[in-house]
Amino acid sequence: MARLAQRRAQRCASGSPIRARSSSTPRWERRCSSADSTSRKRARPRLAREVLSIHRAHVEAGAELLLANTFGARPPTRAELTAALSLARKAGARYAAVALWTGLPTAELAETARAAAGAGADALWLETAMHADQACRALEAALGAGELPVAITLAFSAFPAGDAPADVYGPPLAQLASQGASVVGLNCGPWDAHGASGRTTELAVLVRALSSALPVPLALKPDAGARTPGAWAAAVADAARSGAALVGGCCGTGAPHLRALRDELANRANPRG
Helix, strand or coil, X not given: CHHHHHHHHXXXXXXXXXXXXXXXXXXXXXXXXXXXXXXXXXXXXXXXXXXXXHHHHHHHCCCCEEEECCCCCCCCCHHHHHHHHHHHHHCCCXXXXXXXECCCCHHHHHHHHHHHHHCCCCEEEEEEECCHHHHHHHHHHHHCCCCCCEEEXXXXXXXXXXXXXXXXXXXXXXXXXXXXXXXXEEEECCCCCCCCCCCHHHHHHXXXXXXXXCCCCXXXXXXXXXXXXXXXXXXXXXXXXXXXXXXXXXXXXXXXXXXXXXXXXXHHHXXXX
8 A cells, every 4th residue: 555655645746646447348257157168268368368458558558557357246256366466467557456346245345355465456446336335335344354455436326416416425435535445436427417518627626526525535437428538538637637636437438548538637737838
């Protein structure tokens, strides 16, 4: 945690958020589950190359933190977890975290958290919480299982839209921070549901309100929605400049989105005369 926290502090001091990216590829071990054993053995190297290629594309596009492709409706096996982390490291990630769904049974989540620490993960990333109680239970299980720092994010669509979305998301995020989360935030979508037009400024206003009230860094991982990489990057860059310390992409985003975000942030930091 010290390395990640120190790096995050350095980037925030320079006005640059850490860019995170999770692989949208299903776990490569699991994609062979319905095949016979011979087919599984033949398919694994190909699927591993596929995941590695995606990870490398994300790193080349500017990602500093990769979320290993461990997110799913069941926890990864130890072999899957080790393989997934190895691929993220091999891709050149500065940091590699184990991504898990907050809806996993707490006992299984805790066991995976212990395995992640033993496998050398830099952090646990719990995401897509569908309600506050689910998030709190998942965080408690993860924190009680080991010493890894834990980031946790609520799904944008998990809470009803309202005139003041910061009042909807703020209390549960503050609760998670007080419970011991190192990073809290929002992911997935629809992240433009809180405004009639979905203008880029609306996400920035939400982030500004949340980040100013939270004692820990705010993470933001919106999905692609119907936006082009450029439009998505403009909205996320607005949010980054408004206080999001870790930014990245969720469903539907890829290397083009990260590349556009990297360039958008660079252009805003060094505007041409």
